[in-house]
Amino acid sequence: MRLETERLVLRSWESRDHASLAAVLGDAEVRRFYPTVATPEQTRAQLEFSIEKQAAMGFHFGAAELRSTGQFVGLVGLGYIPEETRAAIRGQPAVEIGWQFDKAFWGQGLAPEGARAWLTYGFETLQLAEVVAFTFVGNLPSQRVMKKIGMMRDADADFEHPRLAPGHPLRSHVVYRIANPALDA
Ligand SMILES: CC(C)(COP(=O)(O)OP(=O)(O)OC[C@H]1O[C@@H](n2cnc3c(N)ncnc32)[C@H](O)[C@@H]1OP(=O)(O)O)[C@@H](O)C(=O)NCCC(=O)NCCS
Incomplete structure (x- = not known):
């Protein structure tokens, strides 16, 4: 898949994206709300997993690059929520939207610009009924992006992330949701 926005090209992963x-x-600052940074080997495994999911399901997040220079700026897109996490979220939603951008490009509204295009793709092309986003309660920049793209906090869906041990400082998560406006009664 390939989408274009004013400043971004959003496209499927390729193995050349690894570096x-x-x-x-x-990057420790990008990952400050994650339990760890990803090693190059973990990123290789994540990329291969995403490429397999893209082939099987049609999408699994994607690369964002600047239209003007072709420079890679980050990851953004829709993905199926892993079963264990899905089970912990009220209503057991199927699809999430997520983002991680190179810190050199933060603060320019690029994540919401890319996310809006992915949401439109999800609703108009994939005909998804709903998209959720979730993050650590203290990750305010990510929650700003959720609000900017029209998602609403569902406080009743707050959850403790099942992949983190009880007591882990990053365990408490908040959930934001948005329904497909064409299907919303
Ligand atoms: C969340 C993220 C993708 C936002 O991307 P972005 O393109 O900078 O988005 P925006 O420009 O719309 O900025 C969103 C908010 O980030 C914060 N922000 C902006 N520049 C920042 C900077 N240099 N440092 C820290 N926070 C910053 C602001 O709160 C901003 O909100 P505002 O526009 O109301 O001031 C980016 O901060 C990121 O990659 N964070 C690390 C990865 C992560 O936590 N991903 C989410 C996991 S659920």
Whole structure:
């Protein structure tokens, strides 16, 4: 898949994205609300997993690059929520939207710009009924993006992330949701 916005090209992953993605996911500031940075090997495994999911399901997040220069700026897109996490979220939603951008490009509204285009794709092309987003309660920049793209906090869906041990400082998560406006009664 390939989408274009005013400033971004959004496209499917390719194995050549490894070095650029590993630099972003290996950055301690980008990953300050994650339990760990990703090693290059973990990023390789994540990229291969995403490429397999893309082939099987049609999408699994994607690369964002600047239209003007072709420079890789981050990861954004829709993905199926892993079963264990899905089970912990009220209503057991199927699809999430997420983002991780190179910190050199933060603060320019690029994540919401890319996310809006992905949401439109999800609703108009994939005909999804709903998209959710979730993050650590203290990750305010990510929650700003959720609000900017029209998602609403569902406080009743707050959950403790099942992949983190009880007592882990990043365990408490908030959930934001948005329904497909064409299907919303
Ligand atoms: C969340 C993220 C994708 C936002 O991307 P972005 O393109 O900078 O988005 P925006 O420009 O719309 O900025 C969103 C908010 O980030 C914060 N922000 C902006 N520049 C920032 C900077 N240099 N440092 C820290 N926070 C910053 C602001 O709160 C901003 O809100 P505002 O526009 O109301 O001031 C980006 O901060 C990121 O990659 N964070 C690390 C990865 C992550 O936590 N992903 C989410 C996991 S659920």
